[in-house]
Amino acid sequence: MGVVLVALGGTISVSGGVRGERLTGAEITAAVPGLEELAPVDVLDAHAVPSGSLTFGQILDTVAVASRAVAEGADGVVVTQGTDTLEETAFLVDLVWPHEEPIVLTGAMRQPAMAGADGPANVLAAVRVATAREARGAGALVVLNDEVHAARWVRKTHSTSPATFASPNAGLLGHVVEGRVRMLLTPPPREPLPAGLDRARLEATRVALHVVTLDDDGARLDGLETTYAGLVVAGFGVGHVPGVLAPRLGALAERIPVVLTSRTGAGSVLRHTYHAPGSESDLLQRGLIDAGFLDPYKARVLLRVLLAAGNGPRAVADAFALRG
Incomplete structure (x- = not known):
């Protein structure tokens, strides 16, 4: 054809x-x-x-x-x-x-x-x-x-x-x-998600993206869980944020899925190399989800699709572990 x-x-x-x-x-x-x-x-x-x-x-x-x-x-x-x-x-x-x-x-x-x-x-x-x-x-x-x-x-x-x-x-x-x-290279392995999302639910599923910046206290994140179903955080380097921001993100992660990415444009979020407040290991212990190599923009796409399909926190974390 x-x-x-x-x-x-x-x-x-x-x-x-x-x-x-x-x-x-x-x-x-x-x-x-x-x-x-x-x-x-x-x-x-x-x-x-x-x-x-x-x-x-x-x-x-x-x-x-x-x-x-x-x-x-x-x-x-x-x-x-x-x-x-x-x-x-x-x-x-x-x-x-x-x-x-x-x-x-x-x-x-x-x-x-x-x-x-x-x-x-x-x-x-x-x-x-x-x-x-x-x-x-x-x-x-x-x-x-x-x-x-x-x-x-x-x-x-x-x-x-x-x-x-x-x-x-x-x-x-x-x-x-x-x-x-x-x-020249083999494409990455794929496990397609169902395409038949309920459109009303998709439209209602809002996912925010917060890019962390110098001296960021996260004040604009207050109350975010009342209007957004999920949050992607684009952290410094390997997945770091100011120490003062970590408790805010941990509190949000108790209410909605919060995914941790890097704002750098390349490289993976780490898991257990740094341990200071606001480090990647601190944030993951507070319940944030590791996006691996996925950049913030793709992480937001994946999170919105997963949430619109009704996936809970464990399923969301598993999906990011598979694709990140």
Whole structure:
């Protein structure tokens, strides 16, 4: 059957003409040299908005559309969207994607009318990966700049560079070279979560993110448990916070799940190397959940999905132990 491409909007779709006008998926693919010879591509348009305006529900709707396409015989799926939230949406897709067929997310850093526009090359590479035998079973992948990244590890690391996407903790999975998909690493193991979340419950499940800063007393966390179902803390270094903040976080952890991550952008939270008040071992003893290598943004995605599915504290901790 070929590939189904679902177009969501973003820089790759900015027309450069009438203000607010977006290119359709068909217009995006029409600008890709050699695409017709590569594989049949059926195009679907959905949620043509900047990626900063996408919602969990819209991404899960996209997964449902992609799943139907695979059930009807598609060899793989490509999703085009803005890059601002691509690292989060790709991880959400990966959490619930149940198929062997690849689902590949891509976008662009330069608008189609700009010199050196990267959208066509990224779409071509994404379609190649979506049809590649080597990508089967890898779950959701992010493909830009002829690089293949696992959704679990990919990060946007630069505001404007076409080479913005990187996977600091694991390295990229592969490259597209002379039209050939070269997978260099084995994708991380996956255990997909159920995709059929109750949408009303998902909308009602709010998860906060608190980035710890110098001399942070956490005063704005007071009463957070009354409006949020969970909290992700982006701590210093290996998972540290000011000592004065530790009791506040411990008290919150008695009421809602509180997940401990690092704000550094790479590396794991530790468990038992430091022991001062506010250290990682102190916080874990107070009931915080270790996110391992997951960054704060992906940890928030996972925590919200887990809580919306009705998972309790033990199940949440087990899920982070498996994926972090």
